[in-house]
Amino acid sequence: MKSKGLLVVLSGPSGVGKGTVRQALFETDTNHDQFYYSVSATTRQPRPGEEDGKDYFFVSRDQFEGMIEDERLLEYAEYVGNYYGTPLQYVEEMTEQGKDVFLEIEVQGALQVKRRMPDGVFIFLAPPTMHELESRIVNRGTDAPEVIEKRMRQAREELQLVTQYDYVVENDNVQSAVERIQTIINAEHLKTDRFIDDIVENYLKEGDEIS
Numbered sequence: 001m002k003s004k005g006l007l008v009v010l011s012g013p014s015g016v017g018k019g020t021v022r023q024a025l026f027e028t029d030t031n032h033d034q035f036y037y038s039v040s041a042t043t044r045q046p047r048p049g050e051e052d053g054k055d056y057f058f059v060s061r062d063q064f065e066g067m068i069e070d071e072r073l074l075e076y077a078e079y080v081g082n083y084y085g086t087p088l089q090y091v092e093e094m095t096e097q098g099k100d101v102f103l104e105i106e107v108q109g110a111l112q113v114k115r116r117m118p119d120g121v122f123i124f125l126a127p128p129t130m131h132e133l134e135s136r137i138v139n140r141g142t143d144a145p146e147v148i149e150k151r152m153r154q155a156r157e158e159l160q161l162v163t164q165y166d167y168v169v170e171n172d173n174v175q176s177a178v179e180r181i182q183t184i185i186n187a188e189h190l191k192t193d194r195f196i197d198d199i200v201e202n203y204l205k206e207g208d209e210i211s
């Protein structure tokens with residue numbers, strides 16, 4: 001039996017380690033043929049070492065607004081002065097092919113995805129403490145003090161929306177977080193709803209009905 005690909009939304013405050021956890025998770029896909037990362041578009045400037053097309057599609061405000069107008073984004077949000085958004089076509093194509101597509105996005109965007117694609121899997125990655133979150137952002141060394149303050153305020157607002165998610169995974173340790181996410185993904189693939197199309201198409205005869 002074939003289960004449909006999952007849309008996995010990995011969300012949570014900036015600095016919580018979404019990228020690190022996602023990369024470690026992807027390393028468990030040893031054949032590189034099940035997990036796919038949706039690269040977002042953003043108007044933020046690249047950080048040192050970031051690559052266009054790999055970390056983000058770095059675009060101008062005009063280009064981004066063009067994408068909104070043409071309805072080419074699954075969701076978008078303005079976050080600390082910049083736009084961030086998920087290109088729709090990639091998500092649709094990969095999930096159609098049975099692949100699991102991962103979005104790493106902030107909470108407002110995650111809630112938009114939930115409204116549009118409620119059968120997605122919504123995971124909130126939480127920091128062990130707020131103090132730990134602040135240390136991680138400070139140690140990253142890429143943000144000015146006022147930006148750090150904004151990110152911390154934003155983080156508290158994001159935590160207030162945690163009940164909108166299906167799962168909470170604490171990122172106390174990358175390996176444990178990865179194992180918990182694997183458990184979630186394995187269980188989600190076994191949900192009845194994900195098999196219905198396959199059962200109707202390949203197991204039943206015309207006139208049979210699923211009740």
Ligand code: 5GP
Nearest residue numbers: 013014040076077084085086104105106109
């Ligand atoms: P950063 O500037 O640190 O790369 O990202 C800032 C925040 O925007 C992070 O929480 C990140 O996960 C989120 N983000 C990245 N891409 C997207 C996206 O496509 N949509 C939304 N809504 N948030 C995003």
